[in-house]
Amino acid sequence: MDNSSFLSKAKSKFADGVVRSKTVLSAKFGSGVFDAAVFSPSRISRGNVLQIVNRLLDGDSEATGELESLKGENARKALDVIQEFLDHNIDISATETDWGIPLSPGVRLVQSMVKLSQLSGQYPSHFFVKVNPPLSSKSNLTVVRGGFQTEVFVSQYQKKKVAVKQLRMIAWRLLEPQRQIVQNEFYLACLEWRQFRHPNILPIYGLLAEARQPTLILPWRERGNIRCYLQQPDVQVDVKQRMKWISDIANGLFYMHRCRECHGNLRGDKILISDENVAQITDIGMSRFRKYWSEDIIPGVEHSDRWTAPEVLGGANPSTFSDMFSFGLVCIEIFTEAIPFPEYFSMGAADKILLGEYPCQPEKMPDDLWKCVEQCLHPHPYHRPSIYTVLKGKFFHID
Structure with missing residues (x-):
């Protein structure tokens, strides 16, 4: 087109x-x-x-x-x-x-x-929502997913099964007025995410009312994130389906970039698989709060550096150009079913990126896609293709 x-x-x-x-x-x-x-x-x-x-x-x-x-x-x-x-x-x-x-x-x-x-300082009336059972009655709720960054519970909202995703942000332990400033910025980012409507973007219903920690109310995705789903021993996924998911991710990213929003933290665990087998990008706008995650003060916890463009590792702000770098590594992740540079800790992976050393072409990844990935991993941001250019390639099309 x-x-x-x-x-x-x-x-x-x-x-x-x-x-x-x-x-x-x-x-x-x-x-x-x-x-x-x-x-x-x-x-x-x-x-x-x-x-x-x-x-x-x-x-x-x-x-x-x-x-x-x-x-x-x-x-x-x-x-x-x-x-x-x-x-x-x-x-x-x-x-x-x-x-x-x-x-x-x-x-x-x-x-x-x-x-x-x-x-x-105002928000739409239904931006803060309540779920049943409420998060306050944790005896009735089980942590179904989580880690050092988050705890995810399952509950009900408007008769729908939802994920109650509670974020561990050290900013919520800051003193006033710093805490209020960060909290308001977080609410505004979620309000903007609330307006995104695309089949490859996970919607957000709102924020949990009266929560002590920032808590998102999201559609429940039984299959979880794309990497964990691929790693399940009983799951067999052919090349065609992997390419379909990469196309889904590209279309979601294209929508975001058209909305003047970059993701800033694109990686396998930020991509969920729906019951209809559709890939959806989540955590829109959350990258600007990375410095407030608890993981950043816990040694040994997996960081996002191994998906991060060299210019961002060097101190630049995330951009659509850095999103394209992360997209290239996500394509590799989908075919290897592993994080990039799995043999290195996060700091070692970041060093590899800064040196311009990247993973090899995964087995079964089509050659044309690999050429696209190589362009996405170019060390200079302005030499990377836009997501629009990628979608005009052999395997993709813009609906």
Whole structure:
């Protein structure tokens, strides 16, 4: 698919989503709900908010300022309306393939939503949720997965089986105001993740209300992460299925990059396998909190360095370019069923990456995919292919 036809299809998809959302909300609240209304930041109505949303989607810069001026209960009401608007199947991802082109209306709306939440200290009403049985009654819950970073329990939310993922972050033991700053940043990252809708991105239902540690409520995936699933003795996976999973990961990453988000910590245990055998990327936006994980102060615990691009090991911030480096190593991981550089501790693996030494082509990995992996592992970030370029290759296609 060439760039012009892709852009046309993406823009049409976004426009269809906006029309769908407006139709549903107009039927629910009346045909005039999107009509212009007198705006007052001291007393906001649903019509006010939807009219601001309408203007923001049309590129009205003043609408952003009006939205961000809201405070307290008015801000929370506005966040509820925007969340309801976004929940009606709108694809927020950018309609462009180049980061140099202005943001899509959907991404701009989400960024304004997150900014309003940051400035007001408010969140959508249903962002903090409760599960049954509650996490407080741990006698009724069993840790089904976990490690030094997390504990995962199984519970129910809206009659669905969910993973209650409690993170061990040393930031939650910081003194005020540092603790509050980190907590708010974490909530905002999860709020942005909440807006992502793609079959290869694991959705997040929300955060557990009144939790002592940051706790995510996520769909339960019985098969677990891709590496652990492949390592099960009774699981046999052919090359075609492995390629399908790599395609899933590439499509999820493509969606993220179109949404102007890099993952920053892509690795096998951040990719879950659904009951439908679909690979889904999880922990969106969590890489910015890596310095607060408990693992970083526990000697001998497995770190993410062995998947990390050399420029990030050297102190640069994660980027879409570093995501491509990690993607290359994840492709190797899927074919070897092992972590990269398994013969080395994390520090030794990082040294190998900094020296420009990478794993050999795994057995059964197709040659064309290996050529792609080699390009992804280029030591210079700007010489790596974009995920869009990868998806145009022989084994992949953009839906």
